[in-house]
Ligand code: ADE
């Protein structure tokens with residue numbers, strides 16, 4: 001099966017993490033910024049573990065300095081998404097990178113991102129919504145500023161609040177103020193958990209942050225009680241299999257727990273996380289899962305229906321997307 005045209009919904013994509021290396025190189029050249037240590041010899045991003053991945057990610061991000069840069073980035077991400085058959089994507093946007101947490105600056109970045117997204121939607125049909133995201137290793141105080149930016153711009157386009165970054169820093173509960181602030185502003189919630197930290201981090205995310213989705217969450221498989229809780233409560237996992245293999249959590253896709261979690265009744269979805277960093281794409285994720293687990297177009301259509309239900313956008317947008325899924329898969 002060629003997965004090129006199969007309609008896909010992606011719920012877990014870091015905006016800076018989706019930056020094509022060529023765009024980052026071009027911006028670095030335009031601004032005379034030295035990016036030594038960021039790229040491998042073949043021109044892709046170079047890193048060999050999660051800590052270095054985060055360092056390279058932040059170094060590459062340092063060339064994105066203006067709203068116009070983010071507009072260019074947004075256009076590149078969404079044109080690539082449309083090319084992959086993606087019809088809807090939620091990306092993680094970080095006011096920490098877009099204006100250093102200043103609300104006025106964040107509004108300017110957001111306007112530029114939204115304008116670019118609207119233009120790509122008109123040209124290619126792909127719909128984007130934003131999840132404002134705090135960065136765990138920047139600490140709870142910085143996260144509060146981020147949450148204020150999120151709350152202030154919450155609406156039908158900024159639809160969620162989340163947290164990424166280094167899971168070894170602090171506890172989920174340290175960020176409860178920020179998540180409460182975002183919830184009160186009407187935002188839906190997700191946090192990275194059970195990626196590098198064990199299953200207890202998922203328990204903490206559910207108890208202390210009361211999120212409705214979990215970024216990754218795959219290490220739930222190590223704790224039967226957590227698997228049961230996820231299945232019973234319907235909390236959705238934003239699974240990024242290629243990312244997990246690239247960062248060494250599992251040796252290959254066959255060893256990845258996504259199929260076991262699904263069999264146990266956990267709601268799973270499929271995303272790419274930071275595709276050029278992990279040398280992946282939505283097409284490749286689908287093809288890899290087809291090969292590893294014999295998943296059929298019916299399986300992928302079911303995953304996309306789960307993703308559509310779990311999307312943070314409003315009911316009207318979901319209805320539109322549902323029509324596209326039905327028309328294009330006939331499933
Ligand atoms: N930021 C970008 N990618 C990430 C990942 N896979 N985990 C945590 N934080 C991230």
Ligand code: ZN
Nearest residue numbers: 014164215273
């Ligand atoms: Zn992520």
